[in-house]
Amino acid sequence: MHEWALAKSVIDTILNIEEGDDIATIIEVVVGIGELQDIAEDIFKEAVDDIKLNTPLKNVKFTYEIIPAVLKCNNCGHEWLYRDSVDKLTDEEKENIHFIPETVHIYIHCPVCNSVDFDAIKGRGVFIEEIRKTH
Numbered sequence: 001m002h003e004w005a006l007a008k009s010v011i012d013t014i015l016n017i018e019e020g021d022d023i024a025t026i027i028e029v030v031v032g033i034g035e036l037q038d039i040a041e042d043i044f045k046e047a048v049d050d051i052k053l054n055t056p057l058k059n060v061k062f063t064y065e066i067i068p069a070v071l072k073c074n075n076c077g078h079e080w081l082y083r084d085s086v087d088k089l090t091d092e093e094k095e096n097i098h099f100i101p102e103t104v105h106i107y108i109h110c111p112v113c114n115s116v117d118f119d120a121i122k123g124r125g126v127f128i129e130e131i132r133k134t135h
């Protein structure tokens with residue numbers, strides 16, 4: 001699965017941003033995971049823990065934050081939380097979206113103008129939220 005590739009790119013990104021002595025001062029890295037990112041969290045965390053052992057980041061603590069998805073209507077410009085729409089769905093509908101993400105436009109529409117023409121402007125991907133250091 002792509003969890004390992006994602007974990008490797010997270011580690012590589014940190015090693016690219018930070019250099020030399022700075023790496024030794026890192027105590028914690030907060031990794032943001034977009035709510036819509038299709039990822040097995042457990043496998044991803046395991047992969048990070050495994051890959052970091054062979055890098056200067058081996059003693060760094062990794063914590064994870066789920067970033068809520070934000071949808072934006074292309075018709076009226078309204079922005080709303082993906083979660084607010086999902087809360088109104090039945091369990092079956094939620095399941096359909098989970099397995100076939102493209103069906104999201106069948107079940108969710110803009111709460112203001114009813115348009116199904118919207119995009120996720122936040123909530124995809126995996127990225128470095130924060131790098132905490134000793135000083």
Ligand SMILES: [Zn+2]
Pocket residue numbers: 073074075076077078110111112113114115
């Ligand atoms: Zn709208």
